[in-house]
Amino acid sequence: MAEKEGAKVEGEEREREREREGEAEEVEVKFRLFDGSDIGPVRCNAAATTVAALKDRVVADWPKDKSIIPKSANDVKLISGGKILENDKNVSQCRAPFGDLPSSAITMHVVVQPSSAKSKPDKKANKLPKTTRCSCSIL
Numbered sequence: 001m002a003e004k005e006g007a008k009v010e011g012e013e014r015e016r017e018r019e020r021e022g023e024a025e026e027v028e029v030k031f032r033l034f035d036g037s038d039i040g041p042v043r044c045n046a047a048a049t050t051v052a053a054l055k056d057r058v059v060a061d062w063p064k065d066k067s068i069i070p071k072s073a074n075d076v077k078l079i080s081g082g083k084i085l086e087n088d089k090n091v092s093q094c095r096a097p098f099g100d101l102p103s104s105a106i107t108m109h110v111v112v113q114p115s116s117a118k119s120k121p122d123k124k125a126n127k128l129p130k131t132t133r134c135s136c137s138i139l
Helices: 002-023 051-061 115-119
Strands: 026-032 038-045 076-080 106-112
Parallel strands (some): 026 106
Antiparallel strands (some): 026 038
C-alpha cells in the first residue's frame, strides 16, 4: 500500500515538473490542409500561444493558390488528436499526453468552414416533404 502512495506522489511530482517545463517549452506546430499540403512548421511557446492565435497564423500563411480560402480565423477549425480545439485553450492544454516520448512537431489538421455556409439555411429543409402516393395493382 505504501508503494502505491509513493508511486502516486512520484507521478504528481513528474506532472508538476512537466507543467513548469511547459511554461517555457517551445514546440513546432505544422498545419495539414485539406489537400494534404502543409503550412509550417511554426515554432511557438506551448503555454503562451492560444488556439485563436494559431488560427490567425493559419489565415495569414494560407497559400493563395488554393481553391478554398478562409476569410477569417472564425472560418478555420483546428483538429489535433481527433478533437476540435477550442479558441481559449493554449497549445500545452491541447497536446496529447505521450508520456516521456521525445517531442516533435505537432500536426494539426485544418478544416475550413466558411461563415456564410454556417448561416445560410438549407433550402431543402425549408420545403415541406413531398408525399408520394403509390398503389399496387395485382392482375
